[in-house]
Amino acid sequence: MIKIYGSARSSAGRCYWMLEELQLPYEVMPLNMKEREHKSEDYLKINPNGKIPAIVDGDVTVWESMAITSYLAKKYQSPLAPRTPVEDAHMMQWSFWALVDLQKPAVDWLIQEMFVPEDKRNHQVIEDAKKIIPNYLKTLERGLEGKTYLVDERFTVADLNVASVVHLVNSLGMDLAPHKNIDRWMKACKDRPAFQKLAKMREA
Numbered sequence: 697m698i699k700i701y702g703s704a705r706s707s708a709g710r711c712y713w714m715l716e717e718l719q720l721p722y723e724v725m726p727l728n729m730k731e732r733e734h735k736s737e738d739y740l741k742i743n744p745n746g747k748i749p750a751i752v753d754g755d756v757t758v759w760e761s762m763a764i765t766s767y768l769a770k771k772y773q774s775p776l777a778p779r780t781p782v783e784d785a786h787m788m789q790w791s792f793w794a795l796v797d798l799q800k801p802a803v804d805w806l807i808q809e810m811f812v813p814e815d816k817r818n819h820q821v822i823e824d825a826k827k828i829i830p831n832y833l834k835t836l837e838r839g840l841e842g843k844t845y846l847v848d849e850r851f852t853v854a855d856l857n858v859a860s861v862v863h864l865v866n867s868l869g870m871d872l873a874p875h876k877n878i879d880r881w882m883k884a885c886k887d888r889p890a891f892q893k894l895a896k897m898r899e900a
């Protein structure tokens with residue numbers, strides 16, 4: 697059975713979303729981050745970064761959340777996986793963009809708001825994120841113009857990866873309503889039973 701390390705409330709969330717999409721059985725592995733078990737020698741053998749998420753699937757180990765979602769979709773021959781090299785390129789294009797461009801300022805903002813005490817908070821980081829994120833949302837809005845989904849008119853790993861980051865951006869307080877295409881597309885992504893299951897896991 698696939699073993700997963702990392703809480704559904706973290707970057708691992710998108711991996712749980714994919715596992716639920718594929719209806720694969722999985723085992724959540726205990727990892728006490730307060731006790732810094734993610735930096736233990738045993739865990740560093742699984743993910744040398746000492747970060748979550750990671751999965752172990754038989755004799756295969758994968759870390760980096762979007763590499764995991766992509767691996768699962770392809771390995772288990774899901775319709776969420778690419779069917780051609782062109783689809784693969786476009787799915788990677790959107791996933792890399794979400795991780796490198798859109799997620800970076802969102803995580804910087806989240807860290808300031810959630811983990812830095814008010815008196816030590818760097819408000820400039822938050823202001824910078826609030827300025828740059830709308831530019832990235834314009835890119836996505838254009839990418840979705842006249843389209844139901846990002847690649848080939850079906851829900852794919854690209855939608856799952858990008859929507860997981862847009863959901864974070866939205867939960868930080870960024871209003872999506874002015875972006876009509878994103879708003880419509882996000883509603884379709886969040887209506888999926890697998891996303892609903894993830895949302896419940898995050899509440900628990």
Ligand SMILES: N[C@@H](CCC(=O)N[C@@H](CS)C(=O)NCC(=O)O)C(=O)O
Pocket residue numbers: 706707708734746747748749759760761762
């Ligand atoms: N790009 C990585 C980011 C992983 C990451 O930063 N994980 C955080 C939790 S969301 C973590 O493990 N932080 C603990 C640490 O850096 O020590 C991915 O998407 O998998």
